[in-house]
Amino acid sequence: MAPEQSAWSLHARLKEDTIDIGDLPLSRVLVIKDAHYPWLLLVPRRPDVVEIIDLNEVEQAQLMTEISRVAGALKEITKCEKLNIAALGNMVPQLHVHIIARRSSDAAWPRPVWGVMPPLAHDAEEVQQFISALRRKIWLG
Secondary structure, three states: OOOOOOOOOOOHHHHHHHHEEEEEEEEEEEOOOOOOEEEEEEEEEEOOOOOOOHHHHHHHHHHHHHHHHHHHHHHHHOOOOOEEEEEEOOOOOOOEEEEEEEEEEEEOOOOOOOOOOOOOOOOHHHHHHHHHHHHHHHOOO
């Protein structure tokens, strides 16, 4: 008998800092709770994965497809000037990919967004409209 694989769960810090939008074939799609930036995360639902290279090649290709789909939808919805896409994982080891819509007028421009401003709470109605538009664009319903 093969050893039991541990079940996937979202890291506690990611759970605390995000709003769950739904699941693509590989990844959970989340919105970061910071209204300064339209900021999404993709988290592959695979246990104990820290790096992209920890996914098998098929999963790596699927992740790239999902990054492209979500980034394209984010760019179309926000009409942003630039997308920042990164998998850092310095604070949270669970593999997660940041997809951030940037504008030259945003609070951190041209620097990375981390640590520049304390998170700004979303307006409940605005974030729900954003999530609804995003779900439609990335085929989540």
